[in-house]
Amino acid sequence: MRIWRIVLLPVLVPVLSTSMAPAQAEVAPKRVLVELRKQGGFAGLNDRVIVFGNGCARLSRRTGPTIDKCLTAKEERRLRGQLRHLKIGRSQRAPQGADFITFTLAYDRRRASVYDLPATWQPVVRHLDQIMEKYWAPD
Numbered sequence: 594m595r596i597w598r599i600v601l602l603p604v605l606v607p608v609l610s611t612s613m614a615p616a617q618a619e620v621a622p623k624r625v626l627v628e629l630r631k632q633g634g635f636a637g638l639n640d641r642v643i644v645f646g647n648g649c650a651r652l653s654r655r656t657g658p659t660i661d662k663c664l665t666a667k668e669e670r671r672l673r674g675q676l677r678h679l680k681i682g683r684s685q686r687a688p689q690g691a692d693f694i695t696f697t698l699a700y701d702r703r704r705a706s707v708y709d710l711p712a713t714w715q716p717v718v719r720h721l722d723q724i725m726e727k728y729w730a731p732d
Contacts (some may be wrong), residue, residue, distance in 0.1 A: 623647065627676060629721045630697040635676045638694060641723045644672065652729040663730040668720075695707045 596719040624646040631640040639655035664672070681703040687693070688708055698714060699708040710718055 599702050623649075625699070627672070627717070627721070628697075628699040629718060630695075632695045632697070633692075634694045640725060642725050644669075644721070644724075650724060650728065652725055654725075654729065657729075660729050664724065668724065672717070672720055675720060676700060678713055679717055680711070680713045682711065685709065 626644045626646045628644075629642045631638050637655060641651075641653045643651045644664065645651075646672075647663075648666075648669040649661060651659060651661050653659040669675075678699055681698060681700060682705055684705045685707045687695075693708050695706050695708060696710060696714070696718060697704065698717065707714070
């Protein structure tokens with residue numbers, strides 16, 4: 594009986610490890626669809642909304658937990674429609690003073706930071722703010 598163990602063990606180990614590989618392969622990094630960061634201001638904002646390609650979002654604020662939620666089909670359709678009209682452009686120079694909110698938007702491999710929201714950014718930022726208000730709640 595011992596001989597069988599010695600013979601079968603080297604054969605079974607690679608077979609078992611390859612059968613486990615598909616479970617590990619399913620854990621692939623999520624593709625980011627759009628990311629919004631709001632930072633600064635008198636209150637010290639540090640809000641972040643990341644929406645992934647699968648329609649789920651990660652929401653975080655300066656204080657409190659990070660929340661993972663999936664958007665409804667309607668919310669996701671609306672966001673994708675708004676993103677079709679989005680023009681990222683260039684980052685704005687920081688204004689003089691200390692009480693400004695920086696909006697950083699990343700989409701389609703582009704990223705820019707602004708202090709005054711351009712017209713094409715407004716619907717996207719407003720919708721992502723609504724998603725933050727709806728789904729982020731401290732426990």
